[in-house]
Amino acid sequence: MTDQDGVGGERTRSSGQTVTTGPSRDGSADSADATTAGRHGRDTEPDARTAASGTAIAVEGVTKRFETGPDSVLAVDNVSFEVETGSIVGLLGPNGAGKTTLIKSVLGMVVPDEGTVRIRGIDVGDRPRAAYANVGAMLEGARNDYWRLTVRENLRYFATVSGVDPDSVADRHDRLLDRLDLTEWADTPVRKLSRGMKQKVSLASVLAGGAEVVFLDEPTLGLDVESSRTLQRELLRLAREDGLTVFISSHDMDVIETVCDRVLVMSEGRIVADDTVDELLRGAAGGTVVVESPDLDADALAAVRERFPVTAVEELDWGTRLTVEASGDDLYGLMDVLATAGVTPERLRTVEPDLEDVFVGLTREGGR
Amino acid sequence: MSTDADGLGPRPAGYYHLARAVLYREFLLFVRYPANAIGGVVISLFFFGVLFYGGRMLAGQALTDSIEGIVVGYFLWTLAVGAYSAISNDIGSEVQWGTLERHVMTPFGFAPVALLKGAAKVVRTFLISTVILAVMLLLTGTTLQLHVLTIVVIASLSILSVLGLGFAAGGITVLYKRIGNWLNLLQFGFVVLISAPVLEIPWLKLLPLAHGSGLLQRAMVDGVRLWEFAPADLALLVAVAVGYLGLGYAVFQLSTQRARRLGVLGDY
Incomplete structure (x- = not known):
């Protein structure tokens, strides 16, 4: 199931070219408010050019090379793409393809050698704090939250550090806990939960501050089938109802196929395909x-x-x-x-x- | 996700909310998991017991005559070790858990969180070291001048410089990982700094702990009050504290930036 609203744009299968695909859930090219101030009311005005087109993430010519000399590795090679606000975009690629480096480059955890990244129109190199004000990330292999605190304490803590008074979003936290089947465990220290539950707590804490753009690296890793479906259902609901933009990297094809409006395929540091699942299947070599x-x-x-x-x-x-x-x-x-x-x-x-x-x-x- | 507790939508959090969140978290961990604190007290007292009884067997009256200085020095050492290891180990843990990466991309960044944690660690260390001091006084039958304001100010300024070393060690951990055990060896160097002969070699006062140790000895052994110290002495104490804290913090920031360039910020 892909291309949920059937809207697409130009596409490419080669790297280094700007791609402007992705469904526009609001159905309007200029629905985004270019003058909208961020949560802090300062320094967060989106760039009019990208905000006007409803672009949540704009990556242009990002390149990252590790080491120098003969041992150097070109982890990300001139990658460009855009992600529309409210869409769910998947990132596929074999191990070592550069997925994590790309995500971390977009998130500012890795400084790219070349290229620019804009989130909601704000250049992350120029104003990182403003750019990441409404961004959350759940990265593979990381605990992401504090296991000795309870589930609810984690939500309150991470809401605060993401710039939101936790008392003002208590209802939101209750709803998040309910939708992720965590209400019963709200006052339990995270360390006492199963791996799958911890994964859900991690997602809840990423969303606790009301992030508008989230990056999820292997979000269903370690989840049982039921938990994985709960998470997929919640991601779809958040994107459809709340306009959440999701960039998701996973090896789980079912997740990508079920939730993603669009899929980027990475190989050897480059984007080798960028399309809806349906189009990728249609354009594939015969059966x-x-x-x-x-x-x-x-x-x-x-x-x-x-x-x-x-x-x-x-x-x-x-x-x-x-x-x-x-x-x-x-x-x-x-x-x-x-x-x-x-x-x-x-x-x-x-x-x-x-x-x-x-x-x-x-x-x-x-x-x- | 638009309705909220008071129907007015999410309110922005400022540094007050951040401070409350970070300090509350530290408080929860302290009261909910007291084993670490108790373990620290027991180990510190064990080593002091070995030092005191073993030393008395070997040195006899000589040690008893200088026991006040030893108690004060040991008190400052526990403070320094507590603050240093808490902050450096804490940064290492944040890297390992992936929470440092999460903080880096928040509107506040990790820097104020680290500073607030540092403040909380100092308070926590004071509580633990006060217990250790009380037991040491009971154990040795020693009496000291315990003017709380003077002790808190002098000791706090003294260990601020160590906090700076902790930040620097944390920064190095961010870059090179898994070197915590090596960096922990540095805490034994604190003994040398605390007992540095600053009267004979005045430039040693510029090292962390050394000048503060001398002032704390005068405060707790001789009963000198805060306002009775020479302004130049206090100014030097503040300068050393701010200097090393600033330097350590700068090392931490530079290390974090370099880790981002190398792509190793979250690797462990």
Whole structure:
């Protein structure tokens, strides 16, 4: 499920080009108030250019290289993209692709060598405090909150440090606890909770101050299926009802496929694809067709091979199973070849590529 | 997420709210998990017991004659070690937990949080060291001049310089990680600083703790009150405290910036 409101824009599959895709949930290009002051009423006026287009995150030409000389590693290579306010954008990539470095560069935890990052129109290099005033982040592998404090104490503490008087958002905290099924544990020290519960507390504390843009790195790591679904449901609700902008990095394809309006695929430091899940699947290499028949002899196999790439031939007790690279459009051609060769399929099924196949294909190509 | 407690929407938090949150957190940890504090008291008293009884066996009357100075020096040492290790270890823990990264990107940043934590650690250390001092006085039968205002001011200024060292050590931990044990060795150097011969070698007064230790001895052993010290002595104490605190804090800030450039801020 992707592209929830069916709105898209220009897209690219190569890095280094500005991308302006992403659904505009408010349906208006200029609905954002360019003069809106931040929570602190100072130094937080969004840049009119980006705010007017409803852009929550604008990354342009970000590059980060670690070390120098022959051991240097180009972790992020001239990456550019934009994220619309209120959308959920996923970041996929194999280990070492540069996802975490990219997220940390956007968050100012890593200083990029080149490029600019604007959050709600504010350049993070010029005015970091103002830019991050309404930003929350839950990073992979980090505890993110204080385990010796209770759940509610964490929410109050992190609301305060994010610039909000916790007494004024007590109702919000109650709702967050309720929606993440944490009410029962509100007064329990976090260290006594399970890993999945801790993960939910971490998310709650990120949202405790009313962040408008959140970055989540592997948010469902360690969660059971039910907890993962609760979290996904809550993310969708927050984006739809409250206009929360979510940038989410995950290896969990189900999460990406379920919640994301758009997906960026990273490989070797570059964005190699940027599209909705539907478009990525549509543009993917064809699927496969699996044919099982007792008539698949050597001549028939040779006839099929002349027209289609055969990826597997497996002998069965009663015949042969043939796996052929062929999309739905090629199916009739394959049937003709089989009929001409005198093969009557006993079983035939098509396997369309899923997001994982697309991801593997894209990252194997490395954008080349 | 728009309705709130009073229906007026979220109110901004200022430095007052930040101070309240940080200090309340430190208070909760202190009262909820007293084992650390109790452990610190027991270990400190154990070492003092070894020092006192072992020393008396070896040195006899000589040690008894100088016991007041030893008690005051040990009191200041526990204060210094408590403040230093609390702040340096705390920064290391924040790095490990990922909470330092979270603070860095907040409107306040980590700097005021670290300073407030430092203040809370000093208060906590004072409470613990007061217990240790009381037991030491009972154990040794020594009497000291306990003018609270003088002791609090002189001792606080003395350990501010150590707090600066703690910030510097915390900054180095942010950069290089897992070197806490090496940095903890520095606390044994505090013994040298506390017993530095500042009368014979005056420039030693510029080192952390050294000048403050001398003034605290005069306050607690000789009964000199705060306003009876020479203004130049107090000015030097303040200068050393502010200087090392500022220097340590600058090292911490520079280390954090360098860690961001190297991309190692949150790694542990």
